[in-house]
């Protein structure tokens with residue numbers, strides 16, 4: 650499709666001034682496309698959907714209906730941030746769906762990674778479709794498609810990526826205002842739209858969320874250990890000035906226990922594995938050389954603050970041979 654090809658003449662958006670020009674153009678294009686109709690958007694809180702939401706709020710205000718599905722596999726503080734930024738600060742028409750019990754119920758006892766991904770993807774579409782069915786008069790569906798998604802889907806790469814594709818049987822016209830932009834341009838536009846840095850410069854986060862970092866069959870207590878240890882890691886990386894410098898960093902809590910000792914008694918608890926990598930395109934990756942002093946500090950906090958954990962390990966594996974995620 651011709652309108653899915655970035656024109657050679659299109660200047661790379663690298664400055665605030667260029668971002669503002671893009672925003673002005675898009676606001677009029679969106680108003681022309683949407684008129685007085687309503688638009689629906691699945692707002693995950695990731696950079697792409699957040700930028701699309703902010704653009705649409707500027708263009709059509711409360712004609713945009715955002716649905717934020719909390720699948721229970723989000724990082725600590727994420728749903729709260731989406732509500733604060735969009736509902737409280739931008740006055741968005743935001744529907745928040747706490748579907749954690751539904752997702753965790755469907756995932757109970759499922760240990761195969763690809764089956765877990767499929768369940769999460771299918772359930773997401775189901776929840777989103779149910780919300781859409783409750784609404785009247787929606788004509789458009791907005792999506793945070795970006796240019797690499799178009800290039801990669803043409804090549805057939807990344808088939809399982811990105812939950813929240815167009816639900817089947819949903820007869821909406823698509824609104825995709827950032828589909829010709831590269832990721833770095835989306836960030837420049839997001840910054841110019843006034844989105845917080847924590848949203849604009851966010852590290853990549855997989856659609857299935859913490860679900861692929863709680864390896865094997867997910868249990869609520871081990872999922873909490875992933876969420877809490879991830880929050881400590883992010884906190885300490887930010888304090889050490891590594892936020893925005895290291896490409897992706899997170900923790901994994903495998904379905905495995907080892908003997909430990911705490912308060913003079915034997916314990917039988919999980920290890921937390923720290924992963925921190927740098928890459929250009931996620932096809933290959935090298936590890937970040939975290940200073941030992943920082944590793945000690947993070948370890949100390951995790952073993953003292955996260956229930957059910959008695960060890961901390963650092964994954965030294967490059968990609969290949971290890972993938973970035975553990976599942």
Ligand code: XMP
Nearest residue numbers: 809810811853854855856857931972973974
């Ligand atoms: P791997 O683990 O394949 O990850 O080295 C490469 C990049 O892709 C992300 N990733 C996913 N993103 N849905 C997504 O939206 C997924 O199922 C998924 N699996 C991996 C991963 O976080 C890394 O940035």
